[in-house]
Amino acid sequence: MKRRQAGLVLPALILVLLLGALAMAFARQQSRIASQVRQQQTTVARLAEARRLLLEYAQSYHLTHPGQSTGYLLCPDTDNDGAAELSCGSAGDFAIGRLPYRTLGTVPLRDGFGECLWYAVAGNFKYNPKSAPLNWDTAGQFIVRNPDGSARHPTQRPTDYAVAVVFAPGPPLGAQHRVFLAGQPCNGPSDASLAIAQYLEGAYAAGPGSPMTITVGRLDSDTDNDQVAWLAASDVFDARLRTRSDTADLIGAVLTDTASALAPLPDPEGATTLIGNVIEGAPPVTAYNDRASPWSDQFRYLKCTTGTACMTLDDRAGHILGCAGLLLFAGTARGTQNRPAGGDPAYFEDNVSALQAPETDVFWAAHDYATTAPAQDLARCLPAP
Incomplete structure (x- = not known):
């Protein structure tokens, strides 16, 4: 091997090792x-x-x-x-x-x-x-x-x-x-x-x-x-839970349970508001069972002090009902509405005016929860004792 060629082997070997x-x-x-x-x-x-x-x-x-x-x-x-x-x-x-x-x-x-x-x-x-x-x-x-x-x-x-x-x-x-x-x-x-x-x-x-x-x-x-x-x-x-049929069944049972527990029309819980011949507030705590208690802040309860049917409910299904007591359920929040406290009368968007004049205005609320309209107000009309 020529001296020049031999001199190139070592750098080439170093390069190969470096690349490796x-x-x-x-x-x-x-x-x-x-x-x-x-x-x-x-x-x-x-x-x-x-x-x-x-x-x-x-x-x-x-x-x-x-x-x-x-x-x-x-x-x-x-x-x-x-x-x-x-x-x-x-x-x-x-x-x-x-x-x-x-x-x-x-x-x-x-x-x-x-x-x-x-x-x-x-x-x-x-x-x-x-x-x-x-x-x-x-x-x-x-x-x-x-x-x-x-x-x-x-x-x-x-x-x-x-x-x-x-x-x-x-x-x-x-x-x-x-x-x-x-x-x-x-x-x-x-x-x-x-x-x-x-x-x-x-x-x-x-x-x-x-x-x-x-x-x-x-x-x-x-x-x-x-x-x-x-x-x-x-x-x-x-939205998936709110529009499931079993959720509709649950809300229906909650309303029925609570309405049944309100016979024969006890006074609303705590501080009540007198509006004409109607007192308004929350259902008494004794009205809630295990299934209904988690929904307690969704309710407002009104009672005619006369013992007669002094309120009118349109159930959105063609029925006009006379009620001695009325149980309202708020439904879900609408749009960007923030409702951290729950139960405020302003949450009942379909019935703001009726809550201010329960004897002279008509309440509008469906009887059953609809998966297509989870935000609408719901109600149960309670008869006189």
């Missing part, structure tokens, strides 16, 4: 990126599955629990057995723990890093102890925010706040220490209150708080990598 090293580094980088993409895809899919199961649970509660209303959510799993606790905290307090996958009818749902999902439920939507009211006007308890602090809700209406939040913990950060225990379905101590700080970055000790802020983390963050999915109050009572 670069190719290997690029391949490793691509592999890491592909792995991160798979982990994120798995996390997103598991969060979506958990959200779907929770929504189905809430929207079918009245079907799986006869004699109850709809919208309730189960308690978290706080002892790492996969089952929802039968009760969680005091009435109105939110609760947090692991996602109760067994009660939801599935296997342990894990994020892309192999960690079980966690779950928080608003105090006013949990199934035990129940809070009343619970219906399409009930506000959520959690405000979900982006890492930069901006809100994730389409509006600032309280019904767009979250009532259930599912967390994917991701890999441990900082001082977090996670221990695998043989025989446990999920990593960490069985007691959720002892494990939570090792999995979630927020200070989410169960208890009161309305509204409470929950921040969505970033996978590349060194301080908060929790990924989040949630249900808003408006998701639970969405």
